[in-house]
Amino acid sequence: MVKKIDNTDSRLIYSGQWESLNGQQAAYNDTLSLSTHAGDTISVNFDGISITVTGNVRPANDRQPTPKSSYAIDGDPSFFTFAPSSPLKSEFGKTFFTSKGLQRGAHKLLITNLVDNAPYLIDYITVTEGNGWWSWRGKDDPSRKQFDWNFSAQKVQTSSQTLPSSTTVPPSLSSGTSSTSAAPGTGNRGTATSAGTIAGAVIGSVIGIIVIVSIILAARRHRKTDGVKRDSGKYLTRTGNKERESSVRKFFRPQPQQMRLPTETGSISYKTRSSYHWGASEVNLDPLPRDLSSIGIPSRSRSEPPSLSSKDWRSYAGSKTETVSSTTSSHLS
Incomplete structure (x- = not known):
């Protein structure tokens, strides 16, 4: 009251x-x-x-x-x-x-x-x-x-508060x-408590920001290496939406090679031949040398046909063709 x-x-x-x-x-x-x-x-x-x-x-x-x-x-x-x-x-x-x-x-x-x-x-x-x-x-x-x-x-x-010592x-x-x-x-005490509360809030905010940033960075790194798979003992890695082939698939991919065969007139025709990787080694078809004389075939230009009759020419061309075929077979073997 x-x-x-x-x-x-x-x-x-x-x-x-x-x-x-x-x-x-x-x-x-x-x-x-x-x-x-x-x-x-x-x-x-x-x-x-x-x-x-x-x-x-x-x-x-x-x-x-x-x-x-x-x-x-x-x-x-x-x-x-x-x-x-x-x-x-x-x-x-x-x-x-x-x-x-x-x-x-x-x-x-x-x-x-x-x-x-x-x-x-x-x-x-x-x-x-x-x-x-x-x-x-x-x-x-x-x-x-x-x-x-x-x-x-x-x-x-x-x-009256000022008193003698006795x-x-x-x-x-x-x-x-x-x-x-x-x-x-x-x-x-109230001021100290208020200051302590403010300091605690600031420290807690800083720690929270650090944790959030760490989580974001870890998620990005995980996203870059996502999609790891095994294929016959080898790894397949995926970057974005593009998948890299493993070394096993690349090993069996056919590699186109070129083989040169001579014609009757001494010129070279090109035929494409595919070679495959079998195991750890590669079988390649070595092209024929440009100098056919090294394998027993005389090289002649178009302007210098052999001086043979028609009958002899056919016999000569047939014998040379057999020689080329046998030489090619020896190279392939």
Whole structure:
């Protein structure tokens, strides 16, 4: 449950030179409390787990600087100050201070104006009463000393904290000091955790990219060597859609050869003969030499026919043909 306490409420105890301003239409209940003297204070007793102070901020000038105020709960010697930036025009409903996480029970807030001639204007105070799980929290719980700020605040240590070396520090003072100093550490841990998360995400992304690229390259290499088959102990490889013949098929492919045979007039006629590879050797038909005299056939040109009669010529040609045939057979064998 939230309760709002106006600046004119009797629960607020003023000390110093405070002025009450009425007719402020933008303010809660049309009233404000003004202080322009350093050291003026307001104290309020409340029962709850949170308290908020709201007021008005006016533009600063040469005669009236920006106000500065301090806030302390339950007599804590370490307190916080609030110094808003100077607006262009008056701003109502400005939050000066918020405290959360207090133990459920009775507390006391002390507000102090820190600057002379600076208009400190307070409008109202909001108190949140505790219920539920807040009720069991102990007196020494650190959360009761943590404060949440809506505006930038500067922590100020009082002169009473500077103690001689022989002075014993009260338990309440040491407890308050340790609890307030724990807040920055929480932010550092959060920053470290965030940095670790980002670094882990970057490393994981890099590893994932490397794995994907490796898979693509391996698939391409596999595609180039796809279709490997066996054929009589030899391999057939396929590149794209073209299949290479194996050495076995190439071994039995017929190779065309040319054979030259003489005619009756001494010229050479050409006949094509195919030879095959049998086993590991190749049988070739060696062509006849151009000089027929080396095999016993005299070479004659067309212009110099033999001087024989027709009957003798036929006998001569027949004998030479038999000689050529026998010579050819000897070469083939």
